[in-house]
Amino acid sequence: xxxxxxxxxxxxxxxxxxxxxxxxxxxxxxxxxxxxxxxxxxxxxxxxxxxxxxxxxxxxxxxxxxxxxxxxxxxxxxxxxxxxxxxxxxxxxxxxxxxxxxxxxxxxxxxxxxxx
Amino acid sequence: xxxxxxxxxxxxxxxxxxxxxxxxxxxxxxxxxxxxxxxxxxxxxxxxxxxxxxxxxxxxxxxxxxxxxxxxxxxxxxxxxxxxxxxxxxxxxxxxxxxxxxxxxxxxxxxxxxxxxxxxxxxxxxxxxxxxxxxxxx
Amino acid sequence: xxxxxxxxxxxxxxxxxxxxxxxxxxxxxxxxxxxxxxxxxxxxxxxxxxxxxxxxxxxxxxxxxxxxxxxxxxxxxxxxxxxxxxxxxxxxxxxxxxxxxxxxxxxxxxxxxxxxxxxxxxxxxxxxxxxxxxxxxxxxxxxxxxxxxxxxxxxxxxxxxxxxxxxxxxxxxxxxxxxxxxxxxxxxxxxxxxxxxxxxxxxxxxxxxxxxxxxxxxxxxxxxxxxxxxxxxxxxxxxxxxxxxx
Numbered sequence: 430x431x432x433x434x435x436x437x438x439x440x441x442x443x444x445x446x447x448x449x450x451x452x453x454x455x456x457x458x459x460x461x462x463x464x465x466x467x468x469x470x471x472x473x474x475x476x477x478x479x480x481x482x483x484x485x486x487x488x489x490x491x492x493x494x495x496x497x498x499x500x501x502x503x504x505x506x507x508x509x510x511x512x513x514x515x516x517x518x519x520x521x522x523x524x525x526x527x528x529x530x531x532x533x534x535x536x537x538x539x540x541x542x543x544x545x
Numbered sequence: 546x547x548x549x550x551x552x553x554x555x556x557x558x559x560x561x562x563x564x565x566x567x568x569x570x571x572x573x574x575x576x577x578x579x580x581x582x583x584x585x586x587x588x589x590x591x592x593x594x595x596x597x598x599x600x601x602x603x604x605x606x607x608x609x610x611x612x613x614x615x616x617x618x619x620x621x622x623x624x625x626x627x628x629x630x631x632x633x634x635x636x637x638x639x640x641x642x643x644x645x646x647x648x649x650x651x652x653x654x655x656x657x658x659x660x661x662x663x664x665x666x667x668x669x670x671x672x673x674x675x676x677x678x679x680x681x682x683x
Numbered sequence: 684x685x686x687x688x689x690x691x692x693x694x695x696x697x698x699x700x701x702x703x704x705x706x707x708x709x710x711x712x713x714x715x716x717x718x719x720x721x722x723x724x725x726x727x728x729x730x731x732x733x734x735x736x737x738x739x740x741x742x743x744x745x746x747x748x749x750x751x752x753x754x755x756x757x758x759x760x761x762x763x764x765x766x767x768x769x770x771x772x773x774x775x776x777x778x779x780x781x782x783x784x785x786x787x788x789x790x791x792x793x794x795x796x797x798x799x800x801x802x803x804x805x806x807x808x809x810x811x812x813x814x815x816x817x818x819x820x821x822x823x824x825x826x827x828x829x830x831x832x833x834x835x836x837x838x839x840x841x842x843x844x845x846x847x848x849x850x851x852x853x854x855x856x857x858x859x860x861x862x863x864x865x866x867x868x869x870x871x872x873x874x875x876x877x878x879x880x881x882x883x884x885x886x887x888x889x890x891x892x893x894x895x896x897x898x899x900x901x902x903x904x905x906x907x908x909x910x911x912x913x914x915x916x917x918x919x920x921x922x923x924x925x926x927x928x929x
Contacts, residue, residue: 459680461591480679501586654824
């Protein structure tokens, strides 16, 4: 009998939601608004590169990308299922959502692993 | 209710109203709920921005500069602003709901909700300050 | 203060119509009257054919739940003066099949309630000679809130998931399961875990939170459900360990 994955996926959703809640506001504010708009001095390429290259930073960034992606996947899947009543597409929706999260995480992981 | 009672789930004379696909517009609470759930799209948006940022960083200074220019373009800035509002909305609703999901008992007594919520906001403030410090000190 | 207020009541007579219709009544507007008083006035003086359930008229039996101006309420606790300008819309409890007028079929809820085994489950009953089960105030406090449920089903009418997924076991059933899971005398947590972890169990819930808002007894079913998700997830991880509990 297949063990249902729902408790595991819900845990990813929960932890991802907590990571996003605690860290995304400040990161989005700096990276998406303050630095591009020039409100605050953005770190230079060399500084940022050295910061990111540190092994702990790589791990931090991987978690920062992948867990919130799975948070979105789980939440969006249920929103489509309930909100738009797309019951007949439930398997497709699940594959698209978790698949996208997986691909995004894999891309981040690959980039962080191979960064030199 | 006797053990042998048999209730037919389908009864032709009982009236069943179909739930409209627009059910979430029928009350402010429901709409607020769906907006809260859709805040996850803003979360995904920023995750994608982060992936793109890392890839640009890995490719070298020119790619990184081009990506910075893209982030500074009016359309992306506008999207980021909207996403920022939704991400904050996510954080606030998340922390406010924390005590419902997490019941902490100390010495048999339940820790008050306000303490749980307050601790979450405190952690949020401290972590945000730490990240800002690291990224701004140059 | 106006002398009367209008009530717009949903009528459904299956032998006469295919869909519910609204019928308007003018009832006295007394500041101490609740919607149930208005309905009883209608039945006694205006229209004896109106069908509805009620019993204790004091908010403990759970019989008189109906939609009042689109919100699930106990009609014995909904004051006429709190319902805003007339006409006050009274409809049967949402998401349940309507048998007649304001009477709904509650078999689905009864079936789901029974499924979660809402009683003390013991491996072996404590022999009389050993005396009573003893419980400290803190142990009582752990489940007392969930024991306040009067099975009024307002939470089911508030829950959009129950409307969309009729198989969903629902807020009250889960809250009552938790009432027993958290009771120090109970040993049935494992049995209930199987039932609640099914597809139509707790995992259908997306924490809309309307159930807690609708509950007249402050049971906080949403809290019970989220807490149980944590329990179930923790258990899932424990079963991954080679010597973990099953």
